[in-house]
Amino acid sequence: MCECQVGPGKFEGESALTFLAYHAMTLGCSDETVGAVDFFKGPLNFDADVETVAAARAYGYCELCIAEALAERPYGMSIGEDSQGFVWGATYDDAATYDAAVELAEEDEAGDDDAAS
Numbered sequence: 001m002c003e004c005q006v007g008p009g010k011f012e013g014e015s016a017l018t019f020l021a022y023h024a025m026t027l028g029c030s031d032e033t034v035g036a037v038d039f040f041k042g043p044l045n046f047d048a049d050v051e052t053v054a055a056a057r058a059y060g061y062c063e064l065c066i067a068e069a070l071a072e073r074p075y076g077m078s079i080g081e082d083s084q085g086f087v088w089g090a091t092y093d094d095a096a097t098y099d100a101a102v103e104l105a106e107e108d109e110a111g112d113d114d115a116a117s
Contacts, residue, residue: 005060010087016061017069018089020046021079023055032102035109037080039102042073078105 006012011019021038024030024046030038047053047070056066074091076098081087092098 002065003062004065005062007060010081010085011059012086014087014089015069016056016065017046017072017077017091018079018087019056019059019061020044020052020066020069021077021089022081022087023052024049025079027052031076034102034105037078037105039076039078039098039105041076041098044072044074044077046070 004016011022021040021044024040024044025038027049029040029049031041032039053066053070056069057063061069072091075094077089077091078101079087079089090101092101
C-alpha cells in the first residue's frame with residue numbers, strides 16, 4: 001500500500017518515476033533535450049546514482065512507489081516543466097511512439113522559434 005507523503009508542489013500528481021527522471025535530468029543524464037523536454041531511452045537505470053533514490057525518499061515518495069518506478073521498463077520517457085514550474089512525465093512503450101514524441105517536440109520547438117522571429 002502506498003505511503004507517499006508528497007505534498008502539493010512541483011511534482012503534484014506525478015509518479016516516483018517522473019521524480020527520478022527529473023533528478024537524473026538535473027545531473028545531465030538525459031539522452032536528448034528538445035526545447036524544454038528531456039528524453040531518456042531505456043534502460044532508464046535511475047537507481048544507478050544512489051543520490052537520485054535518496055532524493056525521492058527525502059521528497060516523500062514511499063519505498064513501494066520507488067521500487068515500482070525502478071522496475072518499470074518502458075522503451076523511453078520524457079519529462080518537462082511547464083511555465084508554472086510543474087513537472088510532467090510520459091513513458092513510451094516502443095521506438096515508434098518515442099520517436100513520434102521527439103518529432104513532435106522538435107516541431108513545437110521550431111514553431112516557437114518561428115513565432116519569436
